[in-house]
Amino acid sequence: MSERDLSKILYVEDDPDIQVVAQMALEMVGGFTVSICSSGQEAIEKAANFQPDMILLDVMMPGMDGPTTLANLRTIEGLQSTPAVFMTAKVMPSDIERYKGLGAVDVIVKPFDPMTLAARIKDIWSKFHGG
Amino acid sequence: MVDDKPSMEEKLAQLQAQYALKIIGRIDELQGFLQGFNGAQDGARNDALKSIRDATHKLAGSGATFGFPEVTVVARKMEQACVAALEMGNKGAPELAKQLEEMLADLRAASTKRDDVARDMNADVRGERLRSREFVPDLHGSSRQKVLFVIPCDGASAMQMLLEMDHFGFDARIVDHPDKLLDDLHTNGAVDVIITDLEFAGDAEVAIAALKQLRDEAEYKNTPVVVHTVLDSFAARLSAVRVGVNAYLVKPVDMADMIDVLDQVTRRHEDEPFRVLVVDDDESIASHTELVLQGAGMETRATTNPMNLFEVLDDFSPELILLDLYMPGCDGQEIAAVVRQREEYAGIPIVFLSGESDKDKQLSAMQLGGDDFLTKPIRSSHLISSVRIRVTRFRELRSFMARDSMTGLFNHTTTKQLLDNEIARTQRSGGELALVALDIDHFKNVNDSYGHGVGDRVIKALARLLRQRLRSADVIGRMGGEEFAAILPDSGVDEAFQVFDKIRQVFSEIVFHAENKTFNVTLSCGVAAFPTHGTATVLSDAADKALYAAKHAGRDQVVKAD
Numbered sequence: 001m002s003e004r005d006l007s008k009i010l011y012v013e014d015d016p017d018i019q020v021v022a023q024m025a026l027e028m029v030g031g032f033t034v035s036i037c038s039s040g041q042e043a044i045e046k047a048a049n050f051q052p053d054m055i056l057l058d059v060m061m062p063g064m065d066g067p068t069t070l071a072n073l074r075t076i077e078g079l080q081s082t083p084a085v086f087m088t089a090k091v092m093p094s095d096i097e098r099y100k101g102l103g104a105v106d107v108i109v110k111p112f113d114p115m116t117l118a119a120r121i122k123d124i125w126s127k128f129h130g131g
Numbered sequence: 132m133v134d135d136k137p138s139m140e141e142k143l144a145q146l147q148a149q150y151a152l153k154i155i156g157r158i159d160e161l162q163g164f165l166q167g168f169n170g171a172q173d174g175a176r177n178d179a180l181k182s183i184r185d186a187t188h189k190l191a192g193s194g195a196t197f198g199f200p201e202v203t204v205v206a207r208k209m210e211q212a213c214v215a216a217l218e219m220g221n222k223g224a225p226e227l228a229k230q231l232e233e234m235l236a237d238l239r240a241a242s243t244k245r246d247d248v249a250r251d252m253n254a255d256v257r258g259e260r261l262r263s264r265e266f267v268p269d270l271h272g273s274s275r276q277k278v279l280f281v282i283p284c285d286g287a288s289a290m291q292m293l294l295e296m297d298h299f300g301f302d303a304r305i306v307d308h309p310d311k312l313l314d315d316l317h318t319n320g321a322v323d324v325i326i327t328d329l330e331f332a333g334d335a336e337v338a339i340a341a342l343k344q345l346r347d348e349a350e351y352k353n354t355p356v357v358v359h360t361v362l363d364s365f366a367a368r369l370s371a372v373r374v375g376v377n378a379y380l381v382k383p384v385d386m387a388d389m390i391d392v393l394d395q396v397t398r399r400h401e402d403e404p405f406r407v408l409v410v411d412d413d414e415s416i417a418s419h420t421e422l423v424l425q426g427a428g429m430e431t432r433a434t435t436n437p438m439n440l441f442e443v444l445d446d447f448s449p450e451l452i453l454l455d456l457y458m459p460g461c462d463g464q465e466i467a468a469v470v471r472q473r474e475e476y477a478g479i480p481i482v483f484l485s486g487e488s489d490k491d492k493q494l495s496a497m498q499l500g501g502d503d504f505l506t507k508p509i510r511s512s513h514l515i516s517s518v519r520i521r522v523t524r525f526r527e528l529r530s531f532m533a534r535d536s537m538t539g540l541f542n543h544t545t546t547k548q549l550l551d552n553e554i555a556r557t558q559r560s561g562g563e564l565a566l567v568a569l570d571i572d573h574f575k576n577v578n579d580s581y582g583h584g585v586g587d588r589v590i591k592a593l594a595r596l597l598r599q600r601l602r603s604a605d606v607i608g609r610m611g612g613e614e615f616a617a618i619l620p621d622s623g624v625d626e627a628f629q630v631f632d633k634i635r636q637v638f639s640e641i642v643f644h645a646e647n648k649t650f651n652v653t654l655s656c657g658v659a660a661f662p663t664h665g666t667a668t669v670l671s672d673a674a675d676k677a678l679y680a681a682k683h684a685g686r687d688q689v690v691k692a693d
Contacts, residue, residue, distance in 0.1 A: 017153070017193050021146055028139045060188060089192030089207070110192035111203050114143060 546608025
């Protein structure tokens, strides 16, 4: 697979504080275009038009949680194989494996470092395309 | 991308500030949930617990991102406590409520400790700010030891254990069955020590089997293991020895004793590097000698001009001087004699390094103050081990002279001397310095009720806590009996107050065991600062007076000097 540049990220996160800092980290440091959704429902509504290159999801959200949101996103045209990454404060190793089993390519543990988040995302992106 | 950094940092700083404001509201909200939990029954109680779980989950996930790493740590603990309680059907509620209450207080304290988010990534950019040293009352991250507990999990007491370990500067985690031991190490990384119970659901073999497996893996062959169990049979001890258990503790064990044992089994072998001064008029020989010693991990300094020796000595404070015997101007013997005249260097090892092979001349050089004579050319390995042996012995002797034998803290005389030095240094640099006088409350009662052995344990626990909580540049002295003193360079009276109020609080939470009873001990402190109090004597008096005031006002408190 030829590696194209990572440009559009769909980010699903309910905590407004984290939304702001992650958006900043991804846009200012990473130079990505970020679409923020505060709930799984909103993500499903926006995703078809936005057609992201990558999906970032918080795991624990009120209403629809991250894994359910991802399962729903997968039914949308064009998002069947978009790389998805869970962001979670749960650090149980068994959870991490489970999330990967649910179709996430990687897991980012919260709290994250805003200065290195973009680099971490790029890293995941090139790993996904490299092998 | 690089160009964006300054504005990114500015924005981050802004966000940090906003978060700092919000966090207070979050904690108040938590307080509300906790009250709800206390007042409610059954279902409503569970709901309150879930609210606390979700709120702390959020805080844990965001704290460190916004520069509050401790908020993450404490919030995560609260979340884990809630999860555990919910899983176990919410038993032991009063106990849990009390723990949550305490953790909430910790959370409040943590919310005032803001760190620099971008500190690590941008050390250069932020160098300026870093130089204005931030006062971190807790341990430096690097010196925290990691501990893995393998214990049957009963929420409340496990939480208590984690909290206490945290107080003593250990990062602890728990698995509830020996079968999970290796998995945890593989996924969460190696630890400095493993503490395990022996009996799980009546089965005394399962832990031993797991430890056997552990020892089969090269990486964990030497990981220290401590057994903590009610089993006290010869057979149990023997099987523990056979799987390389380093210590065997029979319950109940005082946390202070446990910490002592953990210290022993995890004692790091790499110490501070030896500091060696090389004096040789031949620059190339000096730098060769330096290279050899540096290769062995030592710190070195060389001078080719004996005339500026004192400057180098005062600046570098070496632990050994390597002297060339023949130099133009003055020779090595003369230099040794001159160095020995200075009282503070009377004990420093001086080793001659020279081509002189005449035994008589060597002996006469030693008479004037040399400790050893090495003949050039010398094998590198020989040079290194000679230096190493001398410096190690020097350190041992020095520590006997300067330290209190029970606690390893500086003794009265040394502490007073160090106070003089630190004040002189502070005077030169124009900064501040805080002196804290501490005294254990009603210590006589402890000795009278439980005996001196128990009293000694209390003293050791405090000594250890002080070492854990203070920075390496701080001087801690045992002034006699249950009296201690701490010198905090570059700190004002308010900083010192903050730090010691936390120490006071943590110390009062430590549970001591004696004669099947448990008890707590409290602490009173007086804090004074230089230059407000302008000499060592005035400063000491002020700290003592403040300590007296603390005692007078009911003990278990820290008082600032007028």
